[in-house]
Amino acid sequence: MSGLILHEDPRSGNCYKIRLTAAHLKLPLERRSYDIMKGETRTPEFLSNISANGRIPVLQDGDRFLTESNAICFYIANGSDLIPDGHYDQADMLRWMFWEQYNHEPTIATLRFWMRFVGLEALTDAQRMQISPKREMGLAALDLMDKHLAERKWFVADKFSLADIALFAYTHVADEANFDLEAYPEIVRWMERIMVMPKHVELDG
Amino acid sequence: MSGLILHEDPRSGNCYKIRLTAAHLKLPLERRSYDIMKGETRTPEFLSNISANGRIPVLQDGDRFLTESNAICFYIANGSDLIPDGHYDQADMLRWMFWEQYNHEPTIATLRFWMRFVGLEALTDAQRMQISPKREMGLAALDLMDKHLAERKWFVADKFSLADIALFAYTHVADEANFDLEAYPEIVRWMERIMVMPKHVELDG
Known part of the structure; x- marks a missing residue:
């Protein structure tokens, strides 16, 4: 596996998961940046040549x-x-x-996107009415994670895995959606374990 | 792998995926039924003994x-x-x-659940305002599937796989959420290929 190209928006936690995984693997990635706020993943060129789904991330490996x-x-x-x-x-x-x-990204990541990038005043009425149910579901997700981590250091099989990377991506920026992570001490300790790993990279890296 | 127990609501497409997979594998499953409309997966017993996430399906394999x-x-x-x-x-x-x-279940399955089981008149205002955006996203999902199938018989690697089973579960009942599947001829042909397979089982089986 070489010559991999990551089509991304650098602010996206979903894209960050891949960069964090690659960092732990010492796998080089060429990065191509798109601004989702400007619709750059919905252009005819992107839909035809990169992904018909019109979303990032996309990993290009040869053809x-x-x-x-x-x-x-x-x-x-x-x-x-x-x-x-x-x-x-x-x-x-x-x-x-x-x-x-299903439970974490559509709640915590969506609220972060709305609050940090779109702006509350620019939301549609339908989006505004989802804030409260999404917050409830986000709190339930963090609660479940905290309880799970009370008995173990990592999510699966007693070792750091892709499950930790996938969950870390939007958990560690949940404060940007006004979630108070200090209320979840097990999550805080788990995040600290991840952030001191020698090959760790930051979201805004 | 033997003595598997599926904790399920028999009306759920997510549970059906597992029964359909097991049927193709000729793998016996003991089925235990819960009525999600009556909150039977949110009881203290279910949360403590079966799944802290309070949802079905759950597969029990020993402990x-x-x-x-x-x-x-x-x-x-x-x-x-x-x-x-x-x-x-x-x-x-x-x-x-x-x-x-991410794209199919929260749109098509949720609309089916609301229309067939909850009833439109019982929805909250926040849910009612999601009907239109969920319908748009559901139509986009079906459109993407139809285009993908125009060039191939199965979703992945030219053979029937778990990808087909996962997508079939809620697609074949999308009419229960008022999606007109006749508008997607490639999807219809793909569903027919699945339904005539000798080991196929029905959702209401």
Whole structure:
């Protein structure tokens, strides 16, 4: 695997997951930047040549274009210690990654996007009415994570894996959506364990 | 792998994915039924003993409880021809399964749930305001699937895989959310290919 190109918006936590995975693997990535606020992933060129889904991240590997952040992490981490041994533990890792995309990203990441990048005054009425239910679901997600981490250091199989990377991406910036992370001491300790790892990179890197 | 117990609501497409996968594998499943409309997955007993996430499906394998429908399918299909060979194709299969949980299930399945089980008159104002954006996103999801299938018989690697099962579950009942599937001829042909397979089972089975 070489010559990989990451099509990204550098502010996106979904794109950051891939850069963080690549950093732990010491895998070089060429980065191509798109501004989603300017619709740069919805142009006819992007839809035809990069991804018909009109979203970043997209990983280009030769003439193949892979989408979905967690699938891309799974692809580049093949054979590494970021994927646990054993099929049950691999399924359990994927379980947290599916949970992240269903329960965590649409709540915490969406609220962060609205509050930090779109601006509350620019939201539609339909979006504004989702703030409260999304906040409730985001709090429930953080609560579940905190309880899970009370009994273990990492999400799966007693070791750092893609599940931790996927969940770290938007958890560590949840304060940008006005979630008070100090209320979740186990999450704080888990984030600290990740941030001191020698190969760690920052979101705004 | 034996003695598996599926904790499910039989009306749920997410639970159906697992039964359909198990049918193709000729893998027996003991089924335990919960009525999500009556809150039977939010009781203290369920939260303590089955899943802290309060949702079905949950697969019980001895003393292990695995959640997230697509992770469960990945687990039980280990080593079978429902998972393609080759790491890129496996990642591409997961890509469609992540896409299903992010773009397809929260739109088409949620609208089906609201229209068929909750009833439009019982929705909250916040839910009612999501009907139109969810319909737009559901139409976009079906459109993307139809275009993808115009050039191939199956979603990934030219063969029937978990990606097809995950996407079939809620697509084939999209009419219950008033989506007109006749507008997507490639999807209709793909569904017909699935429904005539000898080991196929129905959602209401």
